[in-house]
Amino acid sequence: MSKGRFGEYGGQFVAETLMPSVIELEAAYNKCKNDPEFQSELTDLLNNYAGRPSLLYYAKNMTEDLGGPKIYLKREDLNHTGAHKINNVLGQVLLAKKMGKTRIIAETGAGQHGVATATACALLNLDCVVYMGKHDTERQALNVYRMKLLGAQVVAVDSGTGTLKDAVNETMKEWSRRMADTHYCIGSAMGPHPFPTMVRDFQSVISREMRQEILEREGRLPDAVLACVGGGSNAIGSFAAFIDDPEVQLFGCEGAGHGVDSPDTAATMQVGRTGVYHGMKTIIAQDSDGQVNPVYSISAGLDYPGIGPEHADLAARKRANYVPITDEEAVQAFEYLSRVEGIIPAIESAHAVAYAIKLAKTMRPDQIICVTLSGRGDKDCAAIARYRGEEIYD
8 A cells, every 4th residue: 555545545635734734643643553652552541441352242142033144243332432433532632642732623423433532532631622514413412412521512514414524524624724733533434644544543453353352252254244334434443354364255334325226325335436525535426527415324424425445445356345224224223133132233333233134144054244333322212213203202
């Protein structure tokens, strides 16, 4: 990989005014990733604050109910703050503090990255501002309150569709206005180099643990690893340690919304094509004139019109498969896992569970599926109840 490139994807497509900050960040990360002291501090935070390693749970009931392969769940939902986002945030915020930054800004969709960022800033005594689409602040009101409780300022972005892409736009603008004391803590494996590489590295703890755990439990690697994909941080973290093992199939599960044939979809890999967006060359949902299309998913965390550049490259090399999951399929999986295993997954994670249910029907009992549960579903219960037409009482 050359200068932040994954095949033809990646790169640094940013305004000239932002290049000094991108170059500064790249140099700082290259230094810290090989620094034993930094890595020791990060490991201590992950283990003694975030609660790692996370559990690789054998889903016995689900396995028996589906009658196919053994199914294991990588329980990122058990991390402090309830999602995988804390892995990357602790790394970036610690790095920012080493760089002398005193202020952290972040974008968020479902709010989990915002909560994780606010949490790390509270712990490490840094100012925190989180940009969130106005529409997302309404459907994820619980996480808005959690961020404010942790001391963060939450800015509701009402431009565009009021969702994740608009929050990214505003955070990029803010970073360009105030680079000296501010670090932009990107929550997904996207944006200009070094963000996709840095986020991948911080999130790779998921697959490194998963690999060790499954070898200890089963004595071999899984046949398939599944994770939901929006920008793609939990998925690239889940895939990283298996990319060089061709016998392990990799599946990214996208939010198809009302279906890939409808205008209301966020399945970028199904409907998108190559373009440049948010500082990177990747696959983007766009019209014939190259304008970014509005996208839709029931999941605020998957409601993004692009995908991380490493995912675009994995698809181009046919190393990973990207599959669409509709709202209805995800909601059914949300309900299924809750009832069968007593685990309420984030609606984002439920997309991966939905594909696991499909895939299991095509596999043998001597095979193994590992599914990353990227987060817990407390934040989604009210929205799913409304989706099912149930009355909600505050």
